[in-house]
Amino acid sequence: MPKFSRKALLAALAVVGCGAAQAGGVDEVVKAGVLKACTPGDYKPFSFALPDGSFEGLDVDLATSLAASLGVKVQFVKTSWAKMMDDFTGGACDIAVGGISVTLERQKRAWFSAPYMVNGKTPLVRCADVARFQTVAAIDQPGVKVVANPGGSNERFARANFKTAQLTIHPENLTIFNEVLSGRADVFVTESAETLVQQKLHPGLCAVNPDKPLQYGEMAYLLPRGDTLTKAYVDQWLHLIQAQGDYQRMAAKWLN
Numbered sequence: 001m002p003k004f005s006r007k008a009l010l011a012a013l014a015v016v017g018c019g020a021a022q023a024g025g026v027d028e029v030v031k032a033g034v035l036k037a038c039t040p041g042d043y044k045p046f047s048f049a050l051p052d053g054s055f056e057g058l059d060v061d062l063a064t065s066l067a068a069s070l071g072v073k074v075q076f077v078k079t080s081w082a083k084m085m086d087d088f089t090g091g092a093c094d095i096a097v098g099g100i101s102v103t104l105e106r107q108k109r110a111w112f113s114a115p116y117m118v119n120g121k122t123p124l125v126r127c128a129d130v131a132r133f134q135t136v137a138a139i140d141q142p143g144v145k146v147v148a149n150p151g152g153s154n155e156r157f158a159r160a161n162f163k164t165a166q167l168t169i170h171p172e173n174l175t176i177f178n179e180v181l182s183g184r185a186d187v188f189v190t191e192s193a194e195t196l197v198q199q200k201l202h203p204g205l206c207a208v209n210p211d212k213p214l215q216y217g218e219m220a221y222l223l224p225r226g227d228t229l230t231k232a233y234v235d236q237w238l239h240l241i242q243a244q245g246d247y248q249r250m251a252a253k254w255l256n
Contacts, residue, residue: 025230026070029094035067038079038087038222039098042173045197045254046099046219049078058254059097059221062116065246066095069237081173082151085109088222095234096222099191101153111227112220114235116247120213121157122192124180124199127206129187136214139187140164147185149173154190157215177202191217193255 029035039059041049047057055076067074079087079096088096089109101119102112125133133139139146144165148158149172158167168185170176177198179185195207223231241247 025094025224025227026233027229029072030070033072035063035070035072035074035095036077036093037063037074038077038084038093038096039063040081040084040173041076041078041098042080043099043194044201045193047076047097057098058251059099061250061253062241062247063095063097065241065250066234066237070233080151081149084151084222089225094224094230099194099219100222101191102218102220103153103156105156106222110225111223111231113223113231114238115218115220116238116242117193117219117251118217119191119193119219120217121154121189121215122195122210122213123208124177124188124190124195124205125186125208126180126183127204130206130208133187133208136161139189144187145185146187146189147176147179148188149176149190153217154188157189161214177205181205189214191219196255 039047039055041047041055043057045057046059047055049055060076063076064074077087077093079092084096084100085106087093096110099119100106102115106112123133123139133144140162142164146158146162146165146167147170148155148167150169155169165187168179170179170185176188180188181202181204192207192210192213195210199205199207221234223234238247
């Protein structure tokens with residue numbers, strides 16, 4: 001666990017957040033003894049819901065670490081990409097996690113923590129088609145079947161970039177990879193980290209240039225808008241676990 005004093009850190013950050021934070025936030029989390037984290041739970045390697053109702057993944061481990069730094073327990077609240085922003089801004093949770101891309105649309109309704117990962121949009125295709133789908137222009141051609149999952153940045157990217165290709169919105173993120181593998185779709189564009197995980201889980205699928213994404217992207221956590229104390233605390237916690245190597249150990253478990 002991070003080697004710093006929760007009380008000392010909260011006291012120091014109170015100077016930053018004094019008078020500026022909205023109701024709730026870090027102080028209320030500590031009083032309640034629980035950190036509620038909204039997560040779709042369908043996005044390996046970040047957050048994945050298990051049959052018994054528990055969750056696993058990089059962001060699950062990180063949120064557990066964040067809660068421990070506050071001296072509280074974490075409670076994961078199941079949501080979906082389409083409903084996540086409404087659930088979060090409606091007060092269902094204190095933070096939202098699970099492979100959330102930083103976007104300006106989301107920024108209008110909430111704040112983001114400092115980014116913890118650069119993770120841009122990358123095509124996932126059948127391995128025989130890697131050379132065929134190297135660019136957005138190559139994908140956006142008549143007869144190419146693109147699939148996207150609804151309600152998040154993947155759908156927005158697909159709608160913004162694929163005007164000529166046939167675009168289908170597949171409602172279930174857990175089975176979307178089979179659409180490409182079976183030939184019902186040719187391309188699914190998602191974050192590079194997910195393509196690397198899914199090509200291992202689905203032999204026959206390959207990530208296209210995951211080290212050179214089609215679009216730059218960052219991952220971060222959703223935080224309450226206007227709550228400077230919570231943002232300062234989460235950003236400092238991220239900085240410390242990265243500086244001390246805790247983040248790298250957790251990331252290696254899920255990304256390697």
